[in-house]
Amino acid sequence: MRFMNEPTTGDQPELFRRKNDPTSAPEIDLGRASIARVYDMFFEEGKDGFAVDRVVYEQVRQIAPDGPLVAVMIRRWLDRAIGYLVSRAGINQIIDIGSGLPRSAPHENTHQIAQRSNPEAMVVYVDNDPSVAAFGRALLEDNVYTHFVQQDLVHPQVVLQDPAVQQHIDFDRPITLVQSATLHHVDDDQDPVRIMRQYVEVLPPGSYVVLCHWWDPDDELPEGHELARSLENAWRTSSMGTGRYRSRGEIEAMFCGLPLLSPGLVELDQWWPPGPEVTPPTLIERLMLGGVARVP
Ligand SMILES: C[S@@+](CC[C@H](N)C(=O)[O-])C[C@H]1O[C@@H](n2cnc3c(N)ncnc32)[C@H](O)[C@@H]1O
Structure with missing residues (x-):
């Protein structure tokens, strides 16, 4: 190292x-x-x-002292979305972009979620972070159906042409493309909608896009708007330098016009929760929208 x-x-x-x-x-x-x-x-x-x-x-x-709740909420949502797409919609190949460091119990990684119902579901993870590459590769490449690619998501053609992607993903059959908590780290001048369009263009009919993103609710939730502004400022002025809380319309545009499955673009715990709310969401948990769209 x-x-x-x-x-x-x-x-x-x-x-x-x-x-x-x-x-x-x-x-x-x-x-x-x-x-x-x-x-x-x-x-x-x-x-x-x-x-x-x-x-x-x-x-x-x-x-936002409740920040950890957001991370756990994202993984809860991803579990439901991936679980549904593999077990109910029959998807058996997934490209998980910006996969992050591997998760361990009680949380599962995308391939573990997918392979619960289809042990042969193929998952290709993509992340550009050297820490993820160093540590994640070994744990994410868990079996012959999981692969890791170190690439920058802002260059879709490079990601899609990567030999591992080409070898393990069949672009003639439906694919699930995951962008979970990634695109808010892509600045406006890199044009996340244009980036998404390049991914969506290659997805065969019957494919799905799973996407969640930090949300600035503006007038929909004024106190949430204030918190979103403070958080964005903290992320952007940090040594990390990225982080955007975008409007509902800006996030929706990242689905590139694909029809969203019910219930649409919603706060994450409202996307097919397994049961009634246990406690009301904290303000920071409300600052994230997600949805699943289908390629007709
Ligand atoms: C907040 S984490 C989300 C991890 C995981 N997708 C999840 O939802 O739990 C964002 C991940 O996106 C990755 N990422 C951010 N910008 C990226 C880029 N330009 N190319 C590839 N990966 C990127 C980061 O390295 C990080 O692992």
Whole structure:
């Protein structure tokens, strides 16, 4: 493992001690927080990240102490969406873009969710983060039906032409494309709708797009709008430098006109919950919309 910049405090967390091959490991910039590592810290079972990640984590938690609830809510939603598409809609190949660091119990990774009902469901994970590549590859490439590709999602043609994607995904059969909590890290000048259009264009009929994104509810929820603005400011002024809370219309546009399955683009816990609400959502949990669309 090669490191740029020295960490300000602390040793290498366990995350990076596990793999120690200086010839093949990617370069990790310790002067800059990584969303993959910061996000991981929001899970109880997550790792410590580096000092630079902890600074961002603490800044966000100061504004929104309930932040960890969002991470867990995202995985709950992903579990329901992927579970449904594999078990009910019969999808057996998934490209999970911006897959993140591998999850462990009580949460499951996309391939574990998919392979619960179809052990041969093929999952190709894509992430550009060297931490995910270093640690995730080994755990995500769990069996012959799971593969990891280190690519930048803002270049769909490169992602789609990657040899692993080409080898393991059959573009003549329906595919599920997952963009879970990724595109809010893509700036406006990179045009996330244009990026999504390039992915959607190659999806065969009967495919699905699963997407969730930070939401600025504006007048729909004025106190949520204020919190979204504060959070966006915290993320963007951090060493990570990315993070956009977008409007409902901006998020909907990322489905590129594909029809959304019922119940549409909704707060995540409203997407086919398994039962009645246990407690009302906290404000930060409401700042995320997700949906599943089908390619006709
Ligand atoms: C908040 S995490 C979400 C992880 C997972 N999709 C989930 O919903 O639990 C965002 C992930 O997207 C990845 N990501 C962000 N920008 C990316 C890019 N340009 N190309 C590839 N991956 C990216 C990050 O490295 C990180 O792992």
